[in-house]
Amino acid sequence: MSCAEHARVTLIGPPGAGKSVVGQQLAAMLEAPFIDVDAVVEQRAGMSVARIFEQRGEAAFRQLEAEVAREALSTTGAIVALGGGAVTQEALAVELAHTPLMWLDVSVEEAGQRVSRQVGQRPLLADDPIRRLVELDRARRSIYADWATWRVDTTGRSIDDVACAVRDCMSMNSIIQVDTDHPYGVVVDRLALSMLAPTVAGAAKAAIVASPALSGVVDRVRAEIVAAGVQPYLIEVPVGEAAKTPQVLADCWSRLAAADFTRSDIVVGVGGGATTDFAGFLAASYLRGIPWVAVPTSVLGMVDAAVGGKTGIDLPEGKNLAGAFWEPSAVLADLDTLVTLPPAEVAAGMAEVAKEGFTDDPEIISLIAGNPAEARDVKSDRLAELITRAVIVKARVVADDLRERTTAAGSEVGRERLNYGHTLAHAIEAHENYSWRHGEAVAVGCVFAAEVAHRVLGLPREIVDLHRSVFSGLGLPTGYSGASWDDLRSIMARDKKARGSSLRMVLLREIGDVTVVKDPPEDVLRDAFRAIQR
Numbered sequence: 140m141s142c143a144e145h146a147r148v149t150l151i152g153p154p155g156a157g158k159s160v161v162g163q164q165l166a167a168m169l170e171a172p173f174i175d176v177d178a179v180v181e182q183r184a185g186m187s188v189a190r191i192f193e194q195r196g197e198a199a200f201r202q203l204e205a206e207v208a209r210e211a212l213s214t215t216g217a218i219v220a221l222g223g224g225a226v227t228q229e230a231l232a233v234e235l236a237h238t239p240l241m242w243l244d245v246s247v248e249e250a251g252q253r254v255s256r257q258v259g260q261r262p263l264l265a266d267d268p269i270r271r272l273v274e275l276d277r278a279r280r281s282i283y284a285d286w287a288t289w290r291v292d293t294t295g296r297s298i299d300d301v302a303c304a305v306r307d308c309m310s311m312n313s314i315i316q317v318d319t320d321h322p323y324g325v326v327v328d329r330l331a332l333s334m335l336a337p338t339v340a341g342a343a344k345a346a347i348v349a350s351p352a353l354s355g356v357v358d359r360v361r362a363e364i365v366a367a368g369v370q371p372y373l374i375e376v377p378v379g380e381a382a383k384t385p386q387v388l389a390d391c392w393s394r395l396a397a398a399d400f401t402r403s404d405i406v407v408g409v410g411g412g413a414t415t416d417f418a419g420f421l422a423a424s425y426l427r428g429i430p431w432v433a434v435p436t437s438v439l440g441m442v443d444a445a446v447g448g449k450t451g452i453d454l455p456e457g458k459n460l461a462g463a464f465w466e467p468s469a470v471l472a473d474l475d476t477l478v479t480l481p482p483a484e485v486a487a488g489m490a491e492v493a494k495e496g497f498t499d500d501p502e503i504i505s506l507i508a509g510n511p512a513e514a515r516d517v518k519s520d521r522l523a524e525l526i527t528r529a530v531i532v533k534a535r536v537v538a539d540d541l542r543e544r545t546t547a548a549g550s551e552v553g554r555e556r557l558n559y560g561h562t563l564a565h566a567i568e569a570h571e572n573y574s575w576r577h578g579e580a581v582a583v584g585c586v587f588a589a590e591v592a593h594r595v596l597g598l599p600r601e602i603v604d605l606h607r608s609v610f611s612g613l614g615l616p617t618g619y620s621g622a623s624w625d626d627l628r629s630i631m632a633r634d635k636k637a638r639g640s641s642l643r644m645v646l647l648r649e650i651g652d653v654t655v656v657k658d659p660p661e662d663v664l665r666d667a668f669r670a671i672q673r
Contacts (some may be wrong), residue, residue, distance in 0.1 A: 150220045154272065156217070158220040161293070174220065226627075243291055244366055247276055283373040284366070289330070318538040325414065329473065332475075344370045345407050346373075405430045416449075420465070433469075434476075437518075438488025439577060448461055489615075498647070515614065536553070558648075597658070602650060
């Protein structure tokens with residue numbers, strides 16, 4: 140079977156999950172052929188599945204099932220419903236690997252109710268259906284999780300509702316590959332959490348690192364982890380930058396050790412950029428590195444912190460001074476988690492989006508400038524496109540230069556281009572004791588960088604003015620007067636982005652034309668700062 144010849148989606152899951160009825164409804168929605176493997180088996184054998192078991196035995200049924208399933212899975216564009224035990228067949232491994240697999244899950248209690256009138260047609264549920272459903276669930280749950288692309292819980296949901304959810308998962312087109320040494324995918328979609336259970340499958344335990352403020356999202360994350368047969372272990376950390384301290388890190392190390400976490404277990408970081416920074420470094424530093432998954436719940440977390448493998452904590456002397464490059468297994472950016480985000484947090488995250496528009500993708504600037512209000516609306520398609528574009532930019536940059544070595548070698552500007560606006564931004568954050576949002580400081584830092592570039596590289600004044608209009612349109616500050624230049628300059632000298640005694644600034648010649656300037660003249664820096672003082 141070639142990769143081009145396979146089913147459009149294959150439904151797997153336990154008895155009573157609704158694979159046949161949902162498959163029929165989905166096929167009607169998509170105007171696609173539907174193949175119910177059990178039904179075709181019965182047609183070919185000229186008898187029911189129960190009779191095949193009775194007269195020929197389970198081995199004969201499995202052989203016929205594999206034959207029919209293999210044909211179904213190679214039917215281009217088909218919606219296929221497999222029997223509950225088909226995924227246990229090693230003979231189907233190659234075919235299953237070439238088709239997207241939707242795991243329809245259901246509680247044992249509801250499955251029991253659904254199949255109560257069909258026990259005679261289901262030979263594996265004979266005698267004591269509930270007991271057998273429990274046994275099958277224990278035996279097969281981890282297999283479903285290992286194979287699945289997505290998971291949809293059908294418990295308490297109508298056939299139409301489930302079919303729509305499956306269709307929406309199939310329509311995901313914002314899965315961005317980050318092709319580093321250890322490649323991973325970034326899923327940007329309103330149903331991204333449907334992929335968490337398959338992502339954590341195989342671990343024995345999963346540590347959910349999150350702040351108490353995210354209890355609703357944590358409940359969803361915990362449910363997905365439990366569904367995969369993995370034991371969840373909640374580690375609550377302070378909100379935001381307050382979590383990124385050596386003291387909190389040491390406490391979390393101890394908690395993982397007390398819970399007997401091993402290298403085969405996993406960390407799931409749930410929250411904004413600070414939380415995913417912290418969770419990634421916790422995973423990187425415990426047992427010299429265990430797997431982790433990022434579930435960013437803020438715009439900033441989705442477009443910046445969760446992508447690229449940079450993890451870290453803060454020291455009193457500066458931000459992110461201790462850290463590691465440690466790539467996640469996956470980044471699941473579920474856009475539905477943004478719905479309760481305060482407008483100021485959305486705006487702050489959009490600063491990083493706008494930054495990448497100025498350095499790499501002019502269409503981002505056009506989308507923001509064309510409708511700033513819609514660009515801040517978490518329910519809008521415009522915001523979804525902006526987040527996706529920003530992730531694509533960062534994924535491309537970090538794939539080429541994971542450890543920020545390209546620019547250091549003196550050639551083209553590599554990952555360091557992502558630091559645009561951060562030279563002053565980190566100094567403002569440190570001076571304000573991190574009471575400013577990161578994106579607010581980045582907005583000011585980008586305007587400052589534009590003013591420096593105007594003086595050093597001849598960046599046109601209209602582009603400097605565009606910086607101010609784009610960031611102010613997002614509701615972000617474009618100036619700062621909370622400290623003297625001398626105080627900020629001393630903080631900038633010890634920023635982790637400096638090299639030796641040199642100050643390196645990422646600057647623009649034009650939108651999309653980035654360079655690094657080493658040690659800009661001090662009088663130019665001071666004059667540019669005067670231009671942004673409020």
